[in-house]
Amino acid sequence: xxxxxxxxxxxxxxxxxxxxxxxxxxPTVKDEEWRYINFKFLKQLQEIRLDGQSSxxxxxxxxxxDIIAITLKEAIQQIPQQVVKYLGKIIxxxxxxxxxxxxxxxxxxxxxxxxxxxxxxxSANVSxxxxxxxxIIILEEGAKLNYFENYSxxxxxxxxxxxxxxAENSSINFFSLQNLPRDVFHLSYKKASLQRYAVCNWxxxxxxxxxxxWMIDTSFDxxxxxxxxxxxxxxNSGQHIDVSTTAHHIAPHTxxxxxxxxxxxxxxxxxxxxxxxxEKSAQKTDSYLADHTLILSEKAMANSIPSLQIEANDVxxxxxxxxxQLDKDQLFYLTSRGLDEKEAxxxxxxxxxxxxxxxxxxxxxxxxxxxxxxxxxxx
Numbered sequence: 001x002x003x004x005x006x007x008x009x010x011x012x013x014x015x016x017x018x019x020x021x022x023x024x025x026x027p028t029v030k031d032e033e034w035r036y037i038n039f040k041f042l043k044q045l046q047e048i049r050l051d052g053q054s055s056x057x058x059x060x061x062x063x064x065x066d067i068i069a070i071t072l073k074e075a076i077q078q079i080p081q082q083v084v085k086y087l088g089k090i091i092x093x094x095x096x097x098x099x100x101x102x103x104x105x106x107x108x109x110x111x112x113x114x115x116x117x118x119x120x121x122x123s124a125n126v127s128x129x130x131x132x133x134x135x136i137i138i139l140e141e142g143a144k145l146n147y148f149e150n151y152s153x154x155x156x157x158x159x160x161x162x163x164x165x166x167a168e169n170s171s172i173n174f175f176s177l178q179n180l181p182r183d184v185f186h187l188s189y190k191k192a193s194l195q196r197y198a199v200c201n202w203x204x205x206x207x208x209x210x211x212x213x214w215m216i217d218t219s220f221d222x223x224x225x226x227x228x229x230x231x232x233x234x235x236n237s238g239q240h241i242d243v244s245t246t247a248h249h250i251a252p253h254t255x256x257x258x259x260x261x262x263x264x265x266x267x268x269x270x271x272x273x274x275x276x277x278x279e280k281s282a283q284k285t286d287s288y289l290a291d292h293t294l295i296l297s298e299k300a301m302a303n304s305i306p307s308l309q310i311e312a313n314d315v316x317x318x319x320x321x322x323x324x325q326l327d328k329d330q331l332f333y334l335t336s337r338g339l340d341e342k343e344a345x346x347x348x349x350x351x352x353x354x355x356x357x358x359x360x361x362x363x364x365x366x367x368x369x370x371x372x373x374x375x376x377x378x379x
């Protein structure tokens with residue numbers, strides 16, 4: 001692994017990242033967060049290299065003339081004090097071995113500041129080759145952003161992270177679709193810090209890569225903050241998909257809703273971990289978590305691990321989870337009406353995904369999600 005240290009204000013930061021990488025042990029199947037993952041994937045992760053190149057091409061649409069939208073490379077050169085102010089503040093260096101490797105080998109990314117009461121739409125295409133990408137999004141008071149993220153190409157190992165800082169009354173709709181080539185190992189860390197009455201709507205689709213591990217965290221730091229997390233994943237032919245969502249309620253009167261649905265086909269496997277944590281200070285919280293996974297073959301495997309950690313006594317927090325195979329009665333009914341088994345299975349899966357896809361309010365992204373699901377069902 002290339003752990004070369006850059007000059008300038010980021011030098012000390014990268015030195016710390018290198019030290020953390022050297023001191024943190026690689027995970028094993030004995031670690032709770034990794035024990036449902038095939039040992040062969042853990043062994044391959046120990047060979048991680050992030051010494052390649054990456055790029056983020058983006059298109060910004062806005063009427064505001066004060067928005068800062070530049071690549072991370074440009075931000076480091078032009079406004080390094082701003083980069084250091086935000087970089088690593090909510091996704092810390094010591095989170096795990098791979099975050100340390102990510103920070104020690106920063107390649108490129110996006111740096112975005114939306115000033116007070118501005119609004120914008122940004123579409124980003126990410127490509128990477130054995131490298132890391134880091135995005136920093138700062139929403140000042142009352143700012144509104146629609147963010148569309150597409151992983152256009154990648155090879156080898158790929159680690160990306162996005163830190164979102166949402167000030168009072170700001171809002172972000174975050175859409176992310178990953179349909180990378182089958183040989184890619186992808187780890188993605190995304191976290192939003194929401195201040196008073198800020199809103200974050202996550203919409204993610206995880207479909208590609210041989211190994212994909214997504215961690216999407218929301219910290220409710222201000223009173224009245226709200227978030228919704230809508231997720232879809234589909235694994236096939238030896239893929240492993242690991243999804244983790246965390247809602248951390250710190251301030252009172254916050255609202256959260258998480259719904260994730262996945263399908264495992266052939267020899268694919270998945271793990272979904274969902275956590276709602278409510279601190280003693282977060283009274284009047286309303287938080288819900290649901291995940292459902294459908295298994296299409298006897299060799300596929302899915303694990304669901306929802307959990308609640310509640311310190312407050314005046315809250316509403318619930319969760320629901322299911323893992324199951326195709327309903328044989330539904331399959332029999334459809335085949336008895338003249339459909340072959342493959343087409344009947346297709347209809348059942350599309351019906352399974354429909355409730356979550358209906359929550360994706362952007363028609364363009366909803367259609368893209370539907371197209372990838374159709375491709376997976378035909379494979």
